Amino acid sequence: MRRSGDGRTGTPLTRLRRRFGLERSELRRRVDRVQRAIGLCLLVLLLGTAPPLAAVTAAWSFDAGARAEHAERADRRQVVATVTSTGGIGSAGDRYVHETVQASWAAPDGKRRAGTLPSWRNAKVGAHRTIWVDRAGVPTVRPRPHSRTVTDAAYAGAATVLACGVPVALGYALVRRRCDRHRYELWEADWARMDADAGHNPRS
Template structure:
């Protein structure tokens, strides 16, 4: 609204400079881009991200399988394990050696993180594997994928708005510098004779 008022105010003003009108149109153009183009770009990126992430969710659901593993024994602690004295988000998980049957029917085994406080031989827990039985991460769920897509869209819209505003400020700064340089040139031409008109000197 301020940009529109600025354009109306300067349009017929006899003191209006060309740069004043350019500044007003620049502000209006930036406002339109921020209110229209940035949200549309964010929406487009969000939809593209949603499609890609949902496709990834479907692929992971097809390729990742939940199988039941059996604890063979507790695994030895390694230097990479968290300090037992500190409380972390992994405190409820234990490193164990386990065996499981792959979706293709082959027997598999290895080190896994079990969601067990005090695992004992024979305890069961769930692991995620690929078709051949190699351990993989838990598949991405639909809600998490949608959340990531929304964040991507919002972030893109905010970045676009920031770029537009930054470009507007840069152009405005250049215009103001050019204006000051013009004033300096005009003052250097008139300044030495300032105040001497009509003094007879």
């Protein structure tokens, strides 16, 4: 037999509305209607502020990332480094010296540079590897990829939505807690009144 009035019945949207006190019901009291109105106002506030702010922060992050991309691509160049010795140069206590090689390369200004690079598998003297260097010829990491700019912008937008949603959710939680406390007081008063009526009922 199917039970009616069970909180587990209905569509997920109906259950969600019922859980947050947004479902219409003739049995609701004034405190329930107040909670519902405040919840709707907070929801409208969130929908009115979070998307625009998220769009602004995402656009700001994307522009900053795009500028960083342009600056790094303009400042960095790829050159071919040639291994001059393996094992690196370090003190006897250098535990990572075997993970480096000594190499030389031509800087963007044409001058020869030499230094230590991370080693790779089967690295031998005379082996070549393409590396990134800055204007001074110092090894550096590859320029910022565009995918990172897009990802950072998405993270910035999501973080903004979260930052807007957390205070709203906390505010509604406080409102609901206060309303629940008031409902409990009303229920206790109703039970006390029913007990009093039952005590004065001559048929009881």
